[in-house]
Amino acid sequence: MIKKILTVSALASTLAFSAHAADTxxxxxxxxxxxxxxxxxxxxxxxxELAMKEVxxxxxxxxxAKVQPVRADxxxxxxxxxxxxxxxxxxxxxxxxxxxxxxxxxxxxxxxNVALPRGLLMISPSSTSPALxxxxxxxxFFRTAPSDARQGEVLAELLIERGIKSAALTYTxxxxxxxxxxSIQTAFQKLGxxxxxxxxxxxxxxxxxxxxxxxxxxxxxxxxxxxxLDRGGRGIISSALDTGAFDTFVLPDGMIGQSLPDxxxxxxxxxxxxxxxxxxxxxxxxxxxxxxAGITVGPYTHQSYDAAALILLGMQAAKxxxxxxxxxxxxxxxxxxxxxxxxxxxxxxxKILADGGKINYxxxxxxxxxxxxxxxxxxxxxxxxxxxxxxIGYR
Amino acid sequence: MDDLLNALVLLANxxxxxxATYGSQLALGALGVTLVYAILRFSNFAHGExxxxxxxxxxxxxxWLQSHGIGLGPLPTALLALPAGIAATVVLALLSxxxxxxxxxxxxxxxxxxxxxxxxxxxxxNGIVRIVIGPADQRFADGExxxxxVSDFRAFTGLSEGLALRTTQGLSLVVAVVIVxxxxxxxxxxxxxxxxxxxxxxxxxxxxxxxxxxRVVLIAWAIAATLATVAGVLYGLDKGFSPITYFHLLLPTxxxxxxxxxxxxxGAIAGGFVVAFSxxxxxxxxxxxxxxxxxxxxxxxxxxxxxxxxxxxxxxxxILVLVLLLRPTGIxxxxxx
Numbered sequence: 037m038i039k040k041i042l043t044v045s046a047l048a049s050t051l052a053f054s055a056h057a058a059d060t061x062x063x064x065x066x067x068x069x070x071x072x073x074x075x076x077x078x079x080x081x082x083x084x085e086l087a088m089k090e091v092x093x094x095x096x097x098x099x100x101a102k103v104q105p106v107r108a109d110x111x112x113x114x115x116x117x118x119x120x121x122x123x124x125x126x127x128x129x130x131x132x133x134x135x136x137x138x139x140x141x142x143x144x145x146x147x148x149n150v151a152l153p154r155g156l157l158m159i160s161p162s163s164t165s166p167a168l169x170x171x172x173x174x175x176x177f178f179r180t181a182p183s184d185a186r187q188g189e190v191l192a193e194l195l196i197e198r199g200i201k202s203a204a205l206t207y208t209x210x211x212x213x214x215x216x217x218x219s220i221q222t223a224f225q226k227l228g229x230x231x232x233x234x235x236x237x238x239x240x241x242x243x244x245x246x247x248x249x250x251x252x253x254x255x256x257x258x259x260x261x262x263x264x265l266d267r268g269g270r271g272i273i274s275s276a277l278d279t280g281a282f283d284t285f286v287l288p289d290g291m292i293g294q295s296l297p298d299x300x301x302x303x304x305x306x307x308x309x310x311x312x313x314x315x316x317x318x319x320x321x322x323x324x325x326x327x328x329a330g331i332t333v334g335p336y337t338h339q340s341y342d343a344a345a346l347i348l349l350g351m352q353a354a355k356x357x358x359x360x361x362x363x364x365x366x367x368x369x370x371x372x373x374x375x376x377x378x379x380x381x382x383x384x385x386x387k388i389l390a391d392g393g394k395i396n397y398x399x400x401x402x403x404x405x406x407x408x409x410x411x412x413x414x415x416x417x418x419x420x421x422x423x424x425x426x427x428i429g430y431r
Numbered sequence: 432m433d434d435l436l437n438a439l440v441l442l443a444n445x446x447x448x449x450x451a452t453y454g455s456q457l458a459l460g461a462l463g464v465t466l467v468y469a470i471l472r473f474s475n476f477a478h479g480e481x482x483x484x485x486x487x488x489x490x491x492x493x494x495w496l497q498s499h500g501i502g503l504g505p506l507p508t509a510l511l512a513l514p515a516g517i518a519a520t521v522v523l524a525l526l527s528x529x530x531x532x533x534x535x536x537x538x539x540x541x542x543x544x545x546x547x548x549x550x551x552x553x554x555x556x557n558g559i560v561r562i563v564i565g566p567a568d569q570r571f572a573d574g575e576x577x578x579x580x581v582s583d584f585r586a587f588t589g590l591s592e593g594l595a596l597r598t599t600q601g602l603s604l605v606v607a608v609v610i611v612x613x614x615x616x617x618x619x620x621x622x623x624x625x626x627x628x629x630x631x632x633x634x635x636x637x638x639x640x641x642x643x644x645x646r647v648v649l650i651a652w653a654i655a656a657t658l659a660t661v662a663g664v665l666y667g668l669d670k671g672f673s674p675i676t677y678f679h680l681l682l683p684t685x686x687x688x689x690x691x692x693x694x695x696x697x698g699a700i701a702g703g704f705v706v707a708f709s710x711x712x713x714x715x716x717x718x719x720x721x722x723x724x725x726x727x728x729x730x731x732x733x734x735x736x737x738x739x740x741x742x743x744x745x746x747x748x749x750i751l752v753l754v755l756l757l758r759p760t761g762i763x764x765x766x767x768x
Contacts, residue, residue, distance in 0.1 A: 209741070233716075233734060236741060241679075242670035243453070246714045246740045249445035253716035254734055266568075271671075279444055280581030280593035299570075 066136030068112030072264035094383035115145035140165030157359035182413025188219025252281035313416025322400030338400035372396025455607035458703030459662035473545035479681035480556035485660025489516030692761025
């Protein structure tokens, strides 16, 4: 009799197990598919989904669960639209975690209005506003991108190294632009440089002659454009070149993308900038994977892959999809100690975690988190040569 | 001497040329607004979107021409596509009149009813443009980019300041002069033009003397649509097309028409330049200009900028408020609002 019960219960548990295995875990991918960085987000989303597919195909996540990405447009500039989009993902799609949002303003809105009240874990691949370091997040928010406070320091060092003593600065009038503009100005002045003018510009205007006129009046060796490559930033640069106001432009991360030299032409040659990136072997491994999957590698694609991978590895480590439990594991996985995990090795990571081992997720962007859950920051340096965005080094 | 020349070139490059270009584009827009006001006696809020519609059709035809390898050499292909854009916009304006305004005219509705109807049409046009071409930026300027480029100018004159005159800027000025001349010739010299002026001056008297109102209205719409398309295409060529900027143009356009005196064609042109120059002059930073002119000891430290460029739009508002307070009929004694 006892034997029978045991068999039945064993059978039942197998059934339960297989039912569990057929489970699908939905992960939100909330990025600004329309708006000022719309040329970057398709590649970023595809990279995040690449990591999800890798995990799904391995059949190792929480006993064989499938991962299904669900996209939503968080628009980058419209906080209300971003909130509504992610709210829908949580309430009607039932996502367990979110990769996103992309822009800092949208991320702040989603974090405060959806993630905090709903207990949703979110990892942003590209929100870099310094304000997000100190925001109240209940430990639910991480970012695989570094804070712009760090970007400002690196940019200021590069300016000094290139012998630039004075620069004009313009930033897009939002959380991202103001934060980055401030950090560049502070860091550059600390190193003895001079910011001749720090003026904001609005995106989506037709004509930037007046803005460029003011920048030109203040003068400077170069113009630092802390804006967006598909919007105001491009308008400022093309107007500055037309009027001969500046020849060289310094491009922070929001301006790095091949669409900018394509739109501006040869006038942009010699301009330089940076975006988060690293020369760790993980970067090349990811690029090989992405290229094979038909994804155009670009800014923040590496970080997007890592954001998705961290969420899923976190779930495996916590043996749960509950944000409150997963959030405790993310730091541990990102910083180790344990077996190093590179892109394409997610299955290995899942297996080690399932067996109770420890991993140190390196990933595509050499992930290393500092408090409160953001990337320490390593940057790839770019220069425009012959109309192409060339990587010229790392920092 | 060089300092003086440098100062003048600097001012021309950043103030005079951009303001004159913008002014002529505004003037063409304001002429359309003022014409509709003179004949139909209401403020046509759909004028900005009419510009967007005309520009959109022109862009589509431009792309079609470009795909067939047809171009105008150094001039933008859009000039070739312009007649098609004008034709489509005239049809749109006449259909709107037929389906919307004519009914209100037959009931002799008050101007405010027309105004609200035009607001409705604005949203309809707005939707059409976004459905057809999308909300994104479109660049359709081709041909030579510059008449005078900064590096050419520097090499030619040896001055340290450069001057740029883009083809689209030159084109805006020339086309505006031609269109305005043609319009004035039409209004002053032709029979139809005279009948339009008579109708605008005193509707009842004009009717008594045998002027057909339907015909006057039809021609007014056709001219307004033409002006809107030309203004829109010039603006789009010069500054890039995105539907939202045409919506934003509505305010400075109306400011221009009202400053000049609603209903007065001459006023619309003057108003266009007043608004454009005020916007640019008030937001320009004069630091470098004065550094050239003043002796070194007096060279300014600050930027000498009256208003941050973010307040450019506010300038139109302030001008509008000032004119309505101090001289409600505008510079050229237009009709009272």
